[in-house]
Amino acid sequence: MISTYRVQLTPDLGFADVAELTGYLRELGVGAVYLSPILQAVPESGHGYDVTDHTAVRAEFGGLPALRDLAARGLPLVADVVPNHMTVPVPESRNAPLWAALRDGPASPYARWFDVEWPVALPVLGDETGDGNGGLSADGSVLRCHEHEFPIRPGTERLPLAELLAAQHYRLVSWRDSPGYRRFFDVSSLIGLRVEDPEVYDATHAVILSLLDQGVLQGLRVDHPDGLADPRGYLKRLRPRVPGPLWVEKILIDGERLPENWRCDGTTGYDALNMVTRLFVDPASEDQLVKTFARHTGVIEDYETVRREAKRHVIDLFFRGEVDRLVAAMTGRVEESGLREAVVELLTAMPVYRAYVDPGEPPSTESIRVVRRAAREAARHTDPGPVARAADLVLYGPAEAVTRFQQTCGPVMAKGVEDTALYRWYPLAALNEVGGEPDRFGVSVGEFHEFCATLPPRTMTTLSTHDTKRSEDVRARLAVLSEMPDEWALAVDSWAAEVFFDPRLDYLGWQTLMASWPITPERFTKYLLKAAREAKTAISWQNREPGYESGIRRFAQEAIDVCGESVAAFTAVVDRYARVNSLGQKAVQLLMPGIPDVYQGNEITDFSLVDPDNRRPVDFRARRALLAEILTPGTRPDTWDGQKLLVTTTALRLRRRLDPEASYTPVEAGEHAVAFSRGDEALVVATRLPVALERRGGWGSETLMLPPGRWRDLLTEWEYTGRVPMGHLLSRYPVAILGR
Template sequence: MTSTYRVQLTPDFGFAEVAGLVGYLRELGIGHLYLSPILQAVCDSRHGYDVVDHGGVRAEFGGEKGLRELAAAGLPLVADIVPNHMTIPVPESRNAQLWSALRDGPQSPHARWFDFQWPVAFPILDPGDEPYGTAVEVADGVLRYHDHVFPIRPGTEHLPLPELLEAQHYRLVGWRESPGYRRFFDVSSLIGLRAEDPEVFAATHAVTLSLIEDGVLDGLRVDHPDGLADPCGYLRRLRPHVPGPLWVEKILIDGERLPGDWPCDGTTGYDALNMITRLFVDPSGRDALVGTFGRLTGVSDDYEAVRYEAKKHVIELFFRGEVDRLTSDLGDADLGDADPGDADPGKTGLREALVELLVAMPVYRAYVNPGERPLDETVRIIRGAAREAAAHADPDVVAKAADLVLYGPAEAVTRFQQTCGPVMAKGVEDTALYRWYPLACLNEVGGEPDRFGVSVAEFHAFCAGLPPKTMTTLSTHDTKRSEDVRARLAVLSELPGEWAEAVGSWTAEVSFDPRLDYLAWQSLMAVWPISVERFADYLLKAAREAKTAISWMEPDPRYESGLRDFARRAVEVCGPSVASFTALVDRYARVNSLGQKAVQLLMPGIPDVYQGNEITDFSLVDPDNRRPVDFERRRRLLAALDDTWDGQKLLVTTTALKLRQRIDPAGPYVPIATGEHAVAFARGIDRRIDTGTGVSADTSAAVVIATRLPVKLERRGGWGGETIALPPGRWRDLLGGVEHTGRVPMAHLLSRCPVAILEGAPAG
């Protein structure tokens, strides 16, 4: 396997349309086609993660027949699967398993599919309809509330409405209330599945595994494994059925590694994405950018304080029910010397300790299998979180709580772990990263926005530890901003003074909310040109995620109208100045864009190209990054490559992808010494290059050289006399056609393009 190309299937871009791209993708050099979820979702879903029926391939895409025809078109297929949850559709009768469970209660054969608290609370009622208003009625043998439909428990049909409602296996509650089931993050319409149950696993995976057995699918990408009760156990059950690639969408925080006992090929690449982004950021710009951010927003320069408040906020906003359930599960535990003056020393103190422990967790999950001795790393993570939590709650109770989530009741141990991920995702990804953004290219999934840059040596060390078949990526359907947006933003780390002057002038002309304006200006510059509508839609989502003025739960029509007006005025009034500044940035962003692409495509791992990103793409968070792609333009450009940024990026992409097909994907990664302004490495050569053994006689080898920190390079006068020592052998520049040997001047090697991709022949 050499590479993947991720496409987002939609009802108007299904299997037949994707099959029409196969010839283009093969010419591009792609090895595998990587599909968004293919099982039956709600009919109008644009993403496919809201599966409603695991028993069939999605009809809107062309069904199983269309999928098989796509598989026969010439590229092996990898599919995204969603084992953690399925949707609660409207009407609810469209989910057959949920309907059965709600009708027949714990006795239903499908009750085991879901993690229920009986009777099950469903948060759907509008204000004024609580507990029940006139909108709730029995009609046609079912319970109706507007468009919602619920089954009636057999034998209760004759009861008066109030008694009938009380007799059901479920309760309808206000939409702000916590649900009586585990869900995906804070999305009450996505109900968690108990994939740890063998019968549930078999039923929800039957179609997918039969497609693998028939050779229709070659591999899988597992969505959100941290939501599962036992991710490692799940993968151990799945792996024997998947002889091809198996990746997990596991978010690793800075320095974290995938658990060593997981039987999979690696992650979907956010760890690589963040390392590559930092490689092109100048750490010397940190203080100036943080200062500008603080001056214009009034937000603290202490990211950890912002992160703490954001996680506390989302726990009380979204996850009260999860914390209450955890507290109840552990409430009978011996808490030792609780303060006798506390009116409720057990549950009150324990709840506070659990909240602080969840807030202090530095990663999405620390893995504990109930009844087994936790790994030393797991104990270290939870004990470390407990030390931080002890500064905000009773230290003795926090210590006891840490013991309980490591060694306590099995259900509570698992529930704590399943709660950590949602708190991290909503508290950091979807709150803190919208509140603290001195340099927004660092605000990515799994990113640490206060870590400005990494050294070349740190990057080499990271690559040396990567599993050979892990996925690498630069853009996905879930990234906060596309790779070329980040390439532009990275330039600001080298132009902090010029940036401060520009953003100060724009703010003086157009302003709205200081806590959002600075993110708006970074975004406007980095995606320029952009329509007012696209820009306003992004800002509205950003404001709702930040939750400082409005939120998804607390809309404010006056604020939202003002925000849209700000977007319009920013584009109309400051657009020409923004365009001029972006033109300056693009002189250097092109260097970053091409460099990060060459590095990602040839570093260890299996590179993924997100749809359309073989040329420049300036997109923001979804749904902006899921817009239709102009593949005809890309076809034309591939047929006649030009010297534009788009043409150069496409040339780098197709050259690197085709070279990957000629080198050993498990071949060694060998760093090559460079100065500050370049990163270079070799793939497929003998590690002992100093002995002259050089390139293997039976495989190709590659050398990649990418320019970094281009502003500082220009200001120092260019490459001067700097050289690079290539490994022994003859090396052909695939972008320029020139052959090199030995020590080569950087100015000569990179005279036409800021990156070089070299293919080696054996030393002779």
């Protein structure tokens, strides 16, 4: 497989619609279509991770016949699979296995499917009791609670309501309480599956494995493997059944690598995304940007402090039940003084999403190092004795304790960092990405080359996904601010003097408004509402405050009405350089080691924000027309859209003849360019830090020594050999893609 194109299937974009796109994608140069989850989910779902039925291909997309028709179009298909969880739908009867388990309890053959404690606490009761029964009523074999419905245990149907409730295999509790089951992060509507059980694995994977066996699917992307009890065992079992690539949605923190014993081709590319982003950020501006951020927000703490406070906050807010269950697994429900607080601090201090300790096996040197490092940090905040005890139990304790600690680390990292800290500390929001570190301002060309040298040849690389906080072109604009921090400070000072609301939110709003311009008040408002709820400093998803949310709506509208003209003028200046970053990061990502993915629509400029904004419909008709224009002989586009599409299709077509195992060789190109060759077939040169380049007067006498032989720039058709002046090589476009 040479490349992929990610398509977000929705009830409005099904298999037949994707089939109609295959001609365009083939012309673009795409090697495979990469589909969001295809199994039956909640009918109205726009993402598909809320699976209700593992035995059916999703009807809203056209079902199995339409999927087969899509496969028959000739482009290989890769599908996103969700082994960690399925949905707790409303009404709950939509999930037949869960319904049977709740009805029949531990004796049900489906009880082993779910990671639960019996009787299962179900957080569905509202804050208002309403009538005397709190909205509860028994209706034959069904218990109803407003829009919810639950099965009544056979033989208890005629009991008085209070006795009936006590007789069930579940307990209805407040929506604010922790559920009696492992869930996906803090999402109580997604219940954890015990896919480590062979019977559960077989039942939940039968359709997917059949599609692989029949050649309908060629590869898989595994969602959230860190949530599994045994990701290594899961991948070991799955790998022989997958003829093509097997990727894992694994978030690697800077410098972290996948365990060598995970049988997969690599990650879904957040590690590459963050390195490419940093390559186009100037680290010299760090102090100025942090000072501007602090001046506007009042946040004076460093990122590590904010990060720690955010993780501790979400543990207290969301994960009390998970911690209780973990501590009980450690001690056999015998209380040990200080152990619970030690576990909380150890979870808070963990620097990665998983420690990779396998029950019953000696922990690796790296696992010991990570846990001991976290223990040293945790001991600074609570009694060191219980912390040492907790660390020992995490490494050498009962199997359930070891596993549950692994499964709790990921949710704490995801909710504490991705969905809290990154919305509280954002001097340069381009760095606030999944798996990113917003206090690491940029990398050198040398560091980037070192990173590429370690990449598995068939790992996925990407710049945008359905989970990114902002699209690649939004980040390309924001990266320019690292080269003009003084101009940015003056601009944002002027806007903030005109329109203001909450200092902790406004500064993120101004970065977002500029980087996504033009944007409607509706889209801008939705982003700010989500950002405020994720930050959890004034409101949250659990605690809405109508007055504050009205203030956000007023700010969004007034910022555009009052400052829109000035924002547009500033963005126009930024775009002279953002285009350079956009084309450069695209060329680098598409030709660096790994299998490149293009997220739907991002073959041209896209200024989407966090989901669901990045799942908006894509205008493929316009992209198809522009591609036809670009592929007309002699055409040389001069718009940003046209140039990005030219870079994308040129790089993807070059990948067709490039062996994924082709060597990666850095080429010396000076401070303002990154260059590398892939085997003897391809060479990429991309401009970086364009503002500073312009200020110094351009390329001057700088040259680049090409590897031996004659090369042709596939973007311009110009031919080169030997030593080439940079000013000539990059005179038409800020990037060059050379082939033989």
